[in-house]
Amino acid sequence: MVVFEKTKGLTDNQLHYCPGCTHGVIHRLVAETLEELGVTGKTIGIASVGCSVFSYNYFNCDMIQAAHGRAPAVATGAKRANPDNVVFTYQGDGDLAAIGTAETVHSAARGENITVIFVNNAIYGMTGGQMAPTTLPNQVTQTSPYGRDVTVVGYPVKVCEMLSQIDGATYLERVAVNNVKNIRKAKQAIKKAFQNQIEGKGFSLVEVLSTCPTNWGLTPKAALKWLDENMETYYPLGVYKDKYKEEK
Amino acid sequence: MAKTTKILIAGFGGQGVLFTGKALAYTGLKVGMEVSWLPSYGPEMRGGTANCSVTLSDTPIGSPIVDKPDVLIAMNLPSLEKFYNETEKDGYVIFDSSLIVKNDVRDDVVTVGIPATKLASDNGLDGLANMIILGKVIKETNVLTLEQVKNSLAQMVPAKKAELLEKNVKAIELGYNY
């Protein structure tokens, strides 16, 4: 009897992520969604630069690897060229909220009919733990060794809150993957973000609070707790915009 | 013998410098000549000085930039001062004498003033001083015929703006017969 099967939305390639990192969970949620919606055959994923740079090896669909921060622009081109395909980006916080801020904001403003999966773990993982645009105040990283001093380097960027002010954005929700209940909610949000696109509703972004045990210097279990205690208070979970719900 | 006529039209932005050039180039094309039209561009188009190089030739055109015109059309004083002495020997200089006073003339070029701006306002043709000058240019230089220019204007001006065409033609004839 088969009790559990890996989703066909993922390839058989072994993930390169660190033990305890929740990128794997988020990959699975996205891949399950593609499979459940029956769209893996017509999906084009856009990989970004950061820890998820190799995501083109994992999602079982056509993939384009984009330059750092430019995934929403590449997605714009791909979706405009192939409006019948499902196009999504998978981006980290440095990619989406620092170097790619303009592409993020303007693809939302144009109401591009794409799905953005935004993984926020408050740090640059791939390069070894530097300060991210979403690093919390006083959080210690390699480039904020005395803690993020907001008087010097400013405050974290709250992406969902910022984009909620943009008329072109359709759906914005922040979720987390640090416990079973949150994971189930995250799955619902991701599915809705893809469904919106299939229904032609426009720009949907799901911000997923994620852990980085390696660079946070915590065990996987402690990292889940840290997310709960620190990130969720600064980045409250919930729906920040749902254009079609508002109009009902 | 190959014949090439290099024309430089210069004036303030808004005086119709580029359109005058276009009328010459388009007519040249229609009568089977090689032509080039090159404007000065950038912010100066919007109110400052503008100029436009037009070359009409029966052989392929080399440089489209006219630095030493055979025909200079000067619609304001700075343009005349800047290009008068650059005009080729035995060339023509046609200028708007309503706006420019020119006393010392070269004896190796044909220098002709026509009060185009005044003629335009006296005849209800405001804004068409350029076409009046164009008429005079055709008369003096024979680079194209009046008929040829009138025919090509009819093709350049959209049919729904028939009244505009009529005024343009009137202005050219006025200059031609002045």
Added chain:
Amino acid sequence: MAEKVLMKGNEALAEAAIMAGCKYYFGYPITPQTEVAAYMAKRMPKIGGTFLQAESEVAAINMVLGVAACGKRVMTSSSSPGISLKSEGISYLAGCELPALIVNVQRGGPGLGGIQPSQSDYFQALKGGGHGDYKLIVLAPASIQEMVDLTFKGFDLADKYRMPAMILADGTMGQMMEPVSLELGEVKEYAKPWATTGKATHEGRNIINSLSLSPAQLEEWNINRYERYKIVERDEVMYEEFMMDDAETCVVAFGITSRVAKNAIMEARKRGMKVGMIRPITLWPFPKDALKKAASKVKNFLTVELNMGQMVDDVKLAIDCSKPVYFYGRTGGVIMTPDEVLNKLNEIEKGEAKQW
């Protein structure tokens, strides 16, 4: 033959792109190429294509990459400072082996520079611009007819060799009007089995990517690409020879300066000076063999450029420094007159000119 129409270079180029089957344009306003964007904004909606004014040059070139990855013909255009911004994306296009057409209507630099015509992005187009081992097919039009013909050709070459091509024009080519024929022939379609169109439409997964953390693999990719470049260098060189039969001095110039030089050469001929010209139409591949052949006959070379001498080294390399190479250039947006070129030719003839 179709009747010729009088068109501005930027608009003629845009129309040629549409005729080449390009239905996607992404750009950002910058003088002196803005007419391309304006023309596309008007035409694209009428042919069911996409015109999008991007938030930046950076975004525009990445939108181009997205469309190119999906296997459709796509272009962007800009002027010098904007091309600097696009350089990252151009390197990615080259690395991902994607065809696209990039138009540079050059203006003076560096920095914000000026807005008048220039050829000072020669190095940028030919020697890099972006990072890494790559080449662009670089086409240099010298008339509005060539703006049209080379745009059409550029799309074809890009598809044929799966690499980005660039039209290296300048402000005069963009702004000038000349009669053009828009009879361009059939568009050749190329199969693009590699395009990301959804894996249901092809065998396996298609991945468009320039990343490899394996040095051996990345090296192999680069070597393979350079094998293809060799074919381009063998088969796609284009140039014009002008009065070279008995020439003793060979002018080398492209784009607008070749037009100025032609006037100077005609004047020199009237004075009994034996001057001709080789005009590269493709700057890459560079007409090395034609120059080498000329070197066996002429005494001198003179490159004429709207920059500080960026093409001189390429001429010297092509002829193995076997003859003296002189240079005359203006920069910053100043265009030389035919007389200035003639003076230089006189200096060369009298042995008074200094070699570059």
